[in-house]
Structures are given as structure tokens and as C-alpha cells.
Amino acid sequence: MKIGLDIMGGDYAPKATVLGAIEASKVLLDNQKLVLIGNKELALPLIEEAGVSPSIFDFVHTTDVINMGEHPTKAISQKPKASISLGFHLLKEGAIDSFSSAGNTGAMLVGAMFSVKTIPGVIRPAIATNVPRLKEGFSILLDVGANADCKPEVLLQFGILGSLYSRHIYETQTPAVALLNIGEEEEKGNMLTVAAHSLMKNSNTINFIGNIEGRDLFEDHVDVIVCDGFTGNVVLKLAESFYSLTLKKGFKDDFFDRFNYEQYGGSPILGVNAPVIIGHGISSPEAIKNMILLSRNMIESKFVDKVKAAFK
Template sequence: MKIGLDVLGGDYAPDSTITGAIEAQKILQDDQRLVLFGDHDDTVERLKQAGADPDNFDFIHAPDVIGMHEHPTKAISQKPNSSIAKGFEFLKDGKIDSFSSAGNTGAMLVGSMFSVKTIPGVLRPAIATNVPKIKSGYGILLDVGANADCKPEMLNQFALLGSLYAQHVYGLNNPKVGLLNIGEEEEKGNNLTISTYPLLKENSSINFIGNTEGRDLFTDLADVYVCDGFTGNVVLKLAESFYVVTLKKGMKDDFFDRFNYERYGGSPILGVNAPVIIGHGISTPEAIKNMVLLSRDMIESNFIDIIKSAFN
């Protein structure tokens, strides 16, 4: 197993990414190898300074950086030696089994769709994220930013992608799927949710439990919450603020601690032909470590083959 990691991606890279890589490497098995994309000499030197053995890692020299505010499509094509472009080149050629980065989100989406490409049958890939439940554990929310405007058929597929992810990566048996809406009644919502509801209701591949409201998101009512990327991103950013507020208020609570993005590391792009994970731009070493471990879990679960089978 070869797990690709962009060393240059993120606001605190490469210090944060290299430290996270070192911590992840301590947990990985001998046959699970981290492949670091970045400036070779600089990465090796930083590993040595941190007391790590460079021989425990593989390196791909990719010295260029795609900045957070660069145009994704132009940057991917104009910077072939960037860490993100090289990562997708190796992922496409099967030289690594997964790729993750805390860098430019748009470039990660573009790289996914135009390099490893969307799985046949999938209309559009979706970004998924964890939402903590009050009692324990996490639910899944998608899409949280890949598709601001959606069609009902896309939300129907998101429901299946999220259900498969919850079942095979997080081990949830027959996960309950809810459509995020402004009311629980079937006729409630806008044109998108009203048109999506019957598709989900007729989808025998998922355990659809009906409409769910924002107040249900952190309960056990559902395990997977489906929405368009615009709504999902607003919800995600609001949820992320909860943890920050508790820190500023000096509050210590296990539930709110689970809003800390560091715990789950990153958000997978579901529906493409390889495990691809996007990390938070402000990822700390702990977040990077957990992003690597999530990559490992997705590879071990054979999740991509499961999606291919479901959409065949």
C-alpha cells in the first residue's frame, strides 16, 4: 500500500504536514508506505531535523506549489511539477493508492475529475464530512462544497455514495439516510428537495427515512444527511465554528470537542476512481496524521471497488 501525501499543501506546510507524516508513519504497518510529494531535499532535511528516518518514506520531487487563491484548472495545467499535479499523475498511473492534500480545494477537485476521473455512472462526485452525534460517534453529511447547484438525480446518487461510505469505511450497518430539508413533511422544501424526495423513497439501495431538519443533524435520527453543496458548505462552516466558540468561552465538553476537524483529518471526494481526501487549509500535524489514516482505511476497505459495483 502506498499512501500519497502533499507535503506543500496547507497554510502551515511543510512543517505541519511533515510532522503529521512522521506521526502517521509510526502507526502504519510495514507494508503501508507514505509517499511524500514536495521539494525532495527540503523534505529530507526537515525529516532529519525532526529526528525521523527518511528511509521510512518514499519521495517524489515536486517543488512547485499551487497557492490557495490560484485558479484550479489553470494551475493544474500550468504547474505540472506542483505537488498536487504530481500527486494526481502518480494516482492516475497507479503508482500510489490514494492521495491527500490540505492545499487548494479547487485544484484537488479538478485533479480528481480530470485525472483519475469520475466512476462510470456517477453524475458528479461529492465531498463528504463527519458530523458528531450527541450521544457518540459521527454521521455523514454530503455534499459540502463540490456542487453548489444540484439536480435531484445527483442528490439521489449522493445518498447512495454516503450510505456506502458510512457502511464500509465507518462500519455502520444499514445506515439511515435523511434528506436535509426545512420540514419533515414530504411536500416541504424547494423545487430541488421536493423533486428529490420520491427518488430517495424509491431507491431500494438505501435506507431512506424521509426529510430531516437542521436540528436533527447531531442526533441519531439519521446516519447520512444529503443536501446540495451550497447548503452543506454553510452547515459545515457553521458546525466548525462551534468548536472555536467553546475554546474562546473556556468550555470543555466532549460533544463540542468532536467538532474539532483535527479528529477526522479531511473530507473524501466520493465518486472518483481512487481515494482522494481534502484536508482543512489550517490543518495541524494531528489533522494531517488522521488524514493519512483515513486514506489507509479507505484503501483497506476496497471502497472504490464497492462504489464501482454499486454503479455498474
């Protein structure tokens, strides 16, 4: 197994990414190798300072980087030697089994769609994230930013992708899928959600339980929450603020602690032909470690093969 990591992506790269890779290496098995993509000359002193042998990693050296503010499509095409571009080239060629980065989110999405491409039958890939449930565990929310505008059939497919992810990554036997809406009744919402509700209700591929409202997001009876990427991104950014607010207010709570992005590391792009994980721009070493472990889990579970079979 070869797990690819862009060590130049993120606000605190390469220090945070390299230290995260070192922590992840401590729990990886001998046949699970990390491939570090980026400036080897900057990485080596960090590795040696940590008292670790560089031989535990494979390296793909490059000094070129796609910065956070760059236009994704232009950067991918004009910077073929950038760490993100090289990562997707290696993924496409099968030299690595997964690729993750805390760098430019748009470049990660464009790179995935241009290199490994969308799985046949999937209309649009989606970015998924974890939503803490009140008692324990997480629900899956998608899409959280890849598709600001959606069609009803795309939302149905998000339900299928999220259900597969919940089943094979979180081992939920029969994931309960809900549509995020402004009311629980079937007729509530806009043209998109009304039409999507009808499609999801009549689908035999998901366990659809109907609409939920924003106040139901953190309840324990929902495993997969479906919405368009515009709505999902607003919800995600609001939820991310909860953890930082608890720290500022000086109180500690198990539920709000689970809003800490570090615990789950990154957000997978579901619906493409290889495991691709997008990390938070402010990723710490702990977040990078967990992003790597999520990559490992997606490879081990053969998640992409499960999606291909479902959409065949």
C-alpha cells in the same frame, strides 16, 4: 500499499505535513509506505530534526506549488510539476494508491475529475464530511462544496455514496439516510428537495428515513445527511465554528470537542476512481496524521471497488 501525501499543501506546510507524516508512520504497517510529494530539501531537515530516518518515506521531489488563491483549472493545466498535479499523475498511473492534500480545494477536485475521473454511472462526485452525533460517533454530510447546484437524481446518488461510505468505512450495517430540508413533511422545500424526496423514497438502494431539519443534524438516528453543496458548505462552516467558540468561551465538552476537524483529518471525494482526501487549509500535524490514516482505511476497505459495483 503506497499512500500519497502532498507535503506542500496547507497554510503550515511543509512543517505540519511532514510532522503529520512522521506521526502517521508510527502506526502504519511495514507494507504501508508513505510517498511524500513536494520539496525534499525542505522536508529532510524536519525529518532529521525529529530523529527519524528519511528512508521510511518515498519521495517525489518538486519545488512547484499550486497556491490557495490560484484558479484550479488553470493551475492544474499550467503547473504539471506542482505537487498536487504530480500527485494526481502518480495516482492515475497507479504509482500510489491514494492521494491527499491540505492545499487548494478546487485544484484537488478538478485534479481528481481530470485524472482518475468519475466512476461510470456517478453523475457528480461529492465531498463528504463528518457531523458529530449527540451521544457518540459521527454522521456523514454530503455534499459540502463540490456541487453548489444539483438535480434531484444527483441528490439520490449522494445518498447512495454516503450510505456506502458509512457502511464500509464506519461499519454501519444499514445506514439511515435523510434529506436536509426546511420541514419534515414530504411536500416541504423547494423544487429540488421535493423531487429528490420522491426519488429517494422510491429507491431500494438506500434506507431513506425522510426529511430532517437543521435542528436534527446532530441527532443519533441519522447516519447520512444529503444536501446540495451550497447548503452543505454553509452547514459545515457553521459547525466548524462551534469548536473554536467553546475554546474562546473557556469550557470543555465531549460533544463539542468532536467538532475539532483534527480528529477526522480530511474530507473524501466520493465517486472518483481512487481514494482522494482533501484536508483543511489550517491542518495541524494531528489532522495530517488522521488524513493519512483515513486514506489507509479507504484503501484497505476497497471502498472505490464497492462504489464501482454499486453503480455498475
